Amino acid sequence: MKLNELVSYLNSELQVNQFRDYCPNGLQVEGSPDIKRIITGVTACQDLIDAAVAQSADAILVHHGYFWKGEPEAIIGIKKQRIQTLLKHDISLLAYHLPLDCHATLGNNVQLADVLDFEVTGPIDPNDSGTPGLVGRLAQPMTAGELFEHIGLRLNRMPQHIGEQDDIIETIAWCTGGAQSYMQYAINQGIDAYLTGEINEPSVHNARESGTHFYAAGHHATERYGAKALGEHLAQQFGLDVLFVDIDNPV
Incomplete structure (x- = not known):
C-alpha cells in the first residue's frame, strides 16, 4: 500500500x-x-x-x-x-x-467499554457527541469493591478508587487518558461512578463530596485498545502486516 x-x-x-x-x-x-x-x-x-x-x-x-x-x-x-x-x-x-x-467502533473509549463489559448508552456530554467519553451501564450491578477488582483483572493493573467499597454501582461514565475534569459530566447526570486514566487532587474531594465513585485505571492502561483495534482493522482491510507493541507504562 x-x-x-x-x-x-x-x-x-x-x-x-x-x-x-x-x-x-x-x-x-x-x-x-x-x-x-x-x-x-x-x-x-x-x-x-x-x-x-x-x-x-x-x-x-x-x-x-x-x-x-x-x-x-x-x-x-x-x-x-x-x-x-x-x-x-x-x-x-x-x-x-x-x-x-472518539471513533464509534475503533476508538479508545468504545474499545475500553468492550474490554470492561460496559453497555454504552450515550455520549458523556449529552449536548455534544463530539466530546470524548461515554456513559453506560455495567453488564450487571456490582459493589464498588467488586468493580475495582473487575477493572484490575481486565486491564492487568489495579486502579485507584475513591468511594465506599460496599456501594452498589449500576451506571458509569468514562473517558480514557487524562480526563479528570470530565467527572463533572457524571456528577451532573447522577451517574454512580466515573472512570478515567489519571487522578488529581481535586478529583478526590469531588468524589467524596458528590458521592460519585472515581476510578483511575492508568492513562496508558485505558488507551491500549484504540491503536490496537485500528491496526487490526487495517490488517483485515488491506492485508497489511500489523503488530501491536505494548510498551508498558505505570501511569
Whole structure:
C-alpha cells in the first residue's frame, strides 16, 4: 500500500477535520512511500521506535505522537533522537489523538467499554457527541469493591478508587487518558461512578463530596485498545502486516 493512500484512508475514517486538537493528526513524520509492515502502540516513545526498527517496519501508528501545542519547538535532545531514528530508517509516524478517542467502533473509549463489559448508552456530554467519553451501564450491578477488582483483572493493573467499597454501582461514565475534569459530566447526570486514566487532587474531594465513585485505571492502561483495534482493522482491510507493541507504562 502507498503511504499517501494509507494516510488518506485513515484521515477519512477518523474524520480528522472535525476536531480541534492539541497536535497535528495524521502523518507527522514521512518515511518510505511503500507500506507493508506497521507497528502500532500507544505512544511514539524511543522504545516503540526501536521495536519498529527491529521489526523492519515501514510505519508506526500511535495515539500519542509529537508536536504538542505549547511544547518547545526546537528539535533537540529526546525529540531529536526520536525523529533522527525515524528518518534514518525511513519509518513514517502517523498519530491520531482525539479522532482515535472518539471513533464509534475503533476508538479508545468504545474499545475500553468492550474490554470492561460496559453497555454504552450515550455520549458523556449529552449536548455534544463530539466530546470524548461515554456513559453506560455495567453488564450487571456490582459493589464498588467488586468493580475495582473487575477493572484490575481486565486491564492487568489495579486502579485507584475513591468511594465506599460496599456501594452498589449500576451506571458509569468514562473517558480514557487524562480526563479528570470530565467527572463533572457524571456528577451532573447522577451517574454512580466515573472512570478515567489519571487522578488529581481535586478529583478526590469531588468524589467524596458528590458521592460519585472515581476510578483511575492508568492513562496508558485505558488507551491500549484504540491503536490496537485500528491496526487490526487495517490488517483485515488491506492485508497489511500489523503488530501491536505494548510498551508498558505505570501511569
